[in-house]
Amino acid sequence: MFLKILCKTSRLVVKNSFKPAFLSTSINNFYKFGNMKIGTHDGVFHCDEVLACYMLKRLPEYKDAEIVRTRDMEKLKICDIVVDVGAQFSHDARRYDHHQREFNETLSSLKPELGDKYKIKLSSAGLIYAYYGEQVIQTLAPKDHPLPPDNLKVIFKKVYEHFIEEMDAIDNGVPMTDDEPRYKIRTHLSARVGRLNPEWNSSNTINIDDIFKKAMDLVSGEFEHTVNYFISVWLPARDYVKFALEERKQVHESGQILEFKERFPWKEHLADLEEEMGLGDTIKYVLFNDKPNSWRVQAVPVSPGSFVTRKPLHKSWWGVRDEILSDVAGIPGCVFCHSTGFIGGNVSREGALKMAVESLNAKSPEA
Numbered sequence: 536m537f538l539k540i541l542c543k544t545s546r547l548v549v550k551n552s553f554k555p556a557f558l559s560t561s562i563n564n565f566y567k568f569g570n571m572k573i574g575t576h577d578g579v580f581h582c583d584e585v586l587a588c589y590m591l592k593r594l595p596e597y598k599d600a601e602i603v604r605t606r607d608m609e610k611l612k613i614c615d616i617v618v619d620v621g622a623q624f625s626h627d628a629r630r631y632d633h634h635q636r637e638f639n640e641t642l643s644s645l646k647p648e649l650g651d652k653y654k655i656k657l658s659s660a661g662l663i664y665a666y667y668g669e670q671v672i673q674t675l676a677p678k679d680h681p682l683p684p685d686n687l688k689v690i691f692k693k694v695y696e697h698f699i700e701e702m703d704a705i706d707n708g709v710p711m712t713d714d715e716p717r718y719k720i721r722t723h724l725s726a727r728v729g730r731l732n733p734e735w736n737s738s739n740t741i742n743i744d745d746i747f748k749k750a751m752d753l754v755s756g757e758f759e760h761t762v763n764y765f766i767s768v769w770l771p772a773r774d775y776v777k778f779a780l781e782e783r784k785q786v787h788e789s790g791q792i793l794e795f796k797e798r799f800p801w802k803e804h805l806a807d808l809e810e811e812m813g814l815g816d817t818i819k820y821v822l823f824n825d826k827p828n829s830w831r832v833q834a835v836p837v838s839p840g841s842f843v844t845r846k847p848l849h850k851s852w853w854g855v856r857d858e859i860l861s862d863v864a865g866i867p868g869c870v871f872c873h874s875t876g877f878i879g880g881n882v883s884r885e886g887a888l889k890m891a892v893e894s895l896n897a898k899s900p901e902a
Contacts, residue, residue, distance in 0.1 A: 571600035574614030583658035584619035619659035658706035830887035847876030
């Protein structure tokens with residue numbers, strides 16, 4: 536039945552004078568080999584081609600594809616798609632090697648609509664992700680709730696930043712810092728994949744293709760965990776922050792204080808959404824309910840990972856606690872203010888909001 540469909544499709548393509556290279560290759564190779572073939576190099580494997588092969592096999596077209604590990608160009612020529620070998624990069628030809636001297640593609644160069652922040656040279660994993668990543672992510676989304684385009688675009692960027700970019704950098708020898716690091720991380724995913732290769736002095740007879748499959752299992756677990764986190768945990772938090780931004784003037788007329796009903800990761804979302812919504816550094820404080828009879832007021836950092844805040848809590852409160860803090864602030868129910876003024880606590884929402892408003896109104900030299 537599938538052969539009939541392919542034949543019919545092929546005739547329609549010729550009839551309409553439109554013959555995409557990938558469809559022609561797929562049909563021809565189906566007749567030759569009975570299934571699709573993914574080519575990559577043999578010998579020692581690395582995380583980038585392992586990850587590239589895993590991502591391809593997430594796609595319906597390559598789900599049952601055979602992985603051909605070889606450096607024989609004649610064998611690679613008959614593969615439907617080739618990664619990390621072959622000295623050719625051509626999306627039209629489905630060839631994704633990155634070792635050529637002239638190769639300098641980055642995610643930003645291939646997808647300029649994402650901006651110019653992605654400057655790491657792509658590995659074979661990055662190339663496959665650039666062209667097929669959104670499809671791969673969609674295969675991990677709930678089947679009855681596929682990701683809408685805007686959310687898919689956001690998650691595509693985050694998975695690159697939090698997962699793929701690291702593989703690109705390591706495979707291309709890009710250091711994390713310009714200076715010599717004070718210590719080295721030796722337990723990252725690329726290192727763990729590399730350790731699956733047989734040792735140079737191993738006397739055991741090992742089927743390297745079986746080990747390659749184990750490596751694919753290893754990267755699949757980590758990749759799927761990352762994508763599932765962004766879909767089921769990170770994305771709902773982003774929606775929560777966006778709603779709070781839209782409703783911020785219901786909390787305080789200044790529009791500079793957000794309120795959350797519970798504790799959750801919000802800093803990265805706030806930075807992203809402020810930029811997307813053109814708000815600049817508008818938000819100065821965030822209120823959230825920590826536990827029963829416990830509210831927090833936190834100063835927003837200048838960047839998600841920074842300890843420097845846009846405007847700390849009132850300086851006269853720093854390091855003061857309980858009744859003394861309530862007396863100094865003139866606000867009932869105060870619990871504490873951190874010694875650096877980045878966070879404080881109150882037993883009630885009203886008290887935490889008053890702490891935020893007083894700090895907001897304090898003159899900068901005094902705050």
